[in-house]
Amino acid sequence: MGNSNVTVDTNTDIYVRDTHLKDTRGFWELLSRKIVDNRLVSEFVLKQYKSSLDFTSAHLEGYEPVASNHISRRTKFRTIIAKLFPQIRRRRNEAPLREQWLMY
Numbered sequence: 001m002g003n004s005n006v007t008v009d010t011n012t013d014i015y016v017r018d019t020h021l022k023d024t025r026g027f028w029e030l031l032s033r034k035i036v037d038n039r040l041v042s043e044f045v046l047k048q049y050k051s052s053l054d055f056t057s058a059h060l061e062g063y064e065p066v067a068s069n070h071i072s073r074r075t076k077f078r079t080i081i082a083k084l085f086p087q088i089r090r091r092r093n094e095a096p097l098r099e100q101w102l103m104y
Contacts, residue, residue, distance in 0.1 A: 001031070002058030016052055035075050050084040059085055 007015040014021040014031075021027065026045035029036050041049075057063045059081055061070050069085060071077070 001052065002056030002060075003063035004056040006031070016056060019055070021048060021052060030076075030080065033076070036080060038079075041080075046080075046084065049080075053081070053084070 001016055004017045009015070012023050014023055014027070022044075024042075024045055026041040027048060029040045030045065030049045053059045057065050059070055072081075
């Protein structure tokens with residue numbers, strides 16, 4: 001995940017950078033699926049997923065902590081990741097977000 005290894009032990013506990021993450025069906029859904037079943041994902045799981053993206057730089061270009069946000073047209077990015085990181089800018093050929101217009 002990002003710039004870090006994900007380890008799963010025999011009890012299906014998940015570790016990213018030696019940090020234990022709560023094993024839930026929703027978290028597994030976010031980690032392993034391209035199209036996520038939102039019925040399995042709680043607010044807690046979304047916060048945990050966002051935290052794991054933050055400390056692994058998985059949502060950034062080249063997984064570098066100082067890089068720009070990675071942008072994708074894939075379903076998981078549009079429905080999950082872009083909502084977790086609303087400051088993500090769109091590509092130049094796409095219309096800017098309304099919030100971006102308000103910043104200038």
